[in-house]
Amino acid sequence: MTTSTTEKRSRSRGGAPSAPTLRGTPTSRGTGQPRPGTPTRVRDLLLTRPARAAGSLLGPLTARISAGARRILAPVTDVVSPLGWFLLAVVVVLGTLGLAFGWDEARIAAVLGILLLALSVAFILGRSAYAVELDLARTRVAVGDRAIGGVTVSNASDRTLLPASLELPVGSATALFHLPRLRPDQQHEDLFSIPTQRRAVIVVGPVRSVRQDPLGLLRRQMTWTDPTDLYVHPQTTPLVGSAAGFIKDLEGLPTKELSSADVSFHALRDYVPGDDRRHIHWKTTARTNTLMVRQFEETRRSHLAVALSTNTAEYDGEPGFELAVSVASSIGLQAIREQRNLSVLTQAGPLRSDTGRNLLDSATRIEGRVLRATAVDLARTTADAVPNASVVFLIVGASVTPSQLRSSAASIPPGIRCLAVRCIDGAQASRASIGDLTVLTLGNLGDLALVLRKAAA
Template sequence: MSSKSSAGKAVAFLARPFHRDGAPTRLHPTSLWAEAANVASIYVAPVWEKVAAWLARCVRPVLSTVSVLGAVVMGAAVVLWILGAAFGWQEAKVAALLASVLLLIAIVFILGTSRYAVTLDLARTRVAVGDNAVGSIAVTNTSPRAVLPSALELPVGAATALFHLPRMKPEEVHEDLFTIPTTRRAVITVGPVRSVRADPLNLLRRQVLWTEPTDLFVHPRTTGLDGPAAGFLKDLEGLPTTELSSADVSFHALRDYVPGDDRRHIHWKTTARTGKLMVRQFEETRRAHMAVALSINTDEYEREEDFELAVSAAASLGRQAIKEARELSVVTQRGPIRCETGKNMLDDMTRIFGNTRRGNAVDLARTLSDVVPNASVVFFVVGSKVTPSQLRSAAASVPPGVRSFAIRCFSGAQSARANIADLTVLTLGDLGDLAAVLRKAVA
């Protein structure tokens, strides 16, 4: 037997697993890397988890108290001490001593604990643009001793409000009121309330959170519409279909009686004249289904005010439909909006933001026809930059027999009405004119 074949058999024997089920053993690993990974998962991972937990529990709170200026002073103190000891520079030692004293004084300022009971209360968590959003912070000293004056911070969106607490006796309550500006549609995170201990130079800063954050929804402005959806639809009559029914509201014709028909629908006069039983046949009707397509492509709007006007107009139409218990669907380029309740719809309207990379009004119309195939009336709420040819293409996506309207939002423009084929185009310049503009559509 050659030496090459002998070596091959030896390698095959060493690679053969010890166990019969094919699992490699520690004496016969598949590779050194696999063995190292196995040892690391058994021994190193548990140790690292404990070290990470200790760092998060003990080290991170300490490091989080050091501000950027404090880190610079601390680093300078270390460097100056090294330079002074290495080269004998007395000036460096004096500067290092001064920096160390400043840090020690800062530590004294942040030491100690405060025992508070803090309550953050927003009068309303949902307001409209321009409404007053009022809240209060009530702080109770739960310590058996009096506490020194301190400060509380309240993050409100990207800003932070500062509240100064006076010296408080045990069980004393201090309350502050605040007002949140609601000039823009937004979801504002209020809180958490935090107490702050810091030195005069703000080298060290220790925070304690006392409450959970609360979301404040600033809904878009809406306006009421006169009458049932401005007189567009009538629930009682419904919209007739081509499907015949034996019982409904819309009478269609008479036919011969078939066993099983409801005898209440027998037309007795015709039965007496023809001598055979005749029953009424009806057309099925369906409840009005309003669909609103809101374009969020900001390239179609002249100004940001026009986009906000469009959001408010769409929200007003949806709110009126929900108020009258009509079926409603609201669609944007990002997809459908929840319309189960008025609160859900306005919450989703508040979260809407414009984007230039979204599809145009024509793409939105095609999406609407796919998402809401059974709509009985359609509103396209768009900007003033949408061209008549685009509106004509959008109207072509609407199934025949469905009433369609386009509301072009242009702040400051005069109310107007025009027709493009079967599409009624309305120009809206102010939200307060929406009801009047809709009345023009059926005038």
């Protein structure tokens, strides 16, 4: 057998022979003809494809095995508490040391730990047959209102159930109820109240029964109800009249564009074929002996746009931001009561404002954060999103400067009335003007109707 030149050079240097190479020509695309110059390792040719195939099969297979193992071990891992896992680790360590070094004390301590775990199992065995009902009197309340609910538990089995504990998660907290001994078909009811000092969406539930040993080594839970969302809406104040007078014309604001059919009468003109005969002015026609028709000015239906800045860097603290949310909600609710078109926007996008309930639900979920987008950017977005608005409210914080307010007002198209409401907690209600922009300073939600009446004067 002949030895290649590469093998001879390797052996002469005292090293192991290198992998044999095939010097040939890789085929060109579409021609099938080899092209000289590129060596290809035999090992790569023999092992690359099987290794890739095995890897592609082992990945999903490993994932399925781990998922199946988690499902099988979940009943055990969910029952053992952190204290139980700690005791189990201590038992393993002490047992190993006792067997390795012949320490009787370590072996005795390990046996005692095993006995404690075995006794704990007896406390969580058994089945419970409860019929549990979670009832919230109201799922939507305002900040400061009482949110009351009740948990009704009945024994749905034909045997007496021993005392147990019920847990009710309420947001980040957990309420604990103690169930007495229940005979068959016996009911037990517990009432609870939820504090509503802050605007939030609080997840109430699910109600779960708990069985655990006195030491808390093992803990078994069973869920009996579904969670319920409790909406704590922002505080609002009623605005009397036509949204406290900031729009006086119920039929809309007239424009300079003429129309053949509208509400605001403009003038008379000669009849043109195709005009609606209902608009012929017969008295003038009889007097001039010429058909005359009414001509109207196009009116713009009142469309209210509320732009609420959620950039917390523009506010003097959380009270000022919450005041701004309440102001935007109050103005929006008044517009909905008067059946006006409404659009409410923030830096995060528009809010649902088709009904008062949807508006308050959306306002409850508003989260303030430090953003790059300022009140000026929000005003530009509002002008692009609601070009047919008749009135625009800019709800901003104390840190917005007069120059920023001037830039915001310049972003609103001419002909649209623009008002800015600066929300400063505890400030004196006042009214000022920056060019054509009316600036209202508000420190208390109860003064909102007053400052809006001043703005309409």
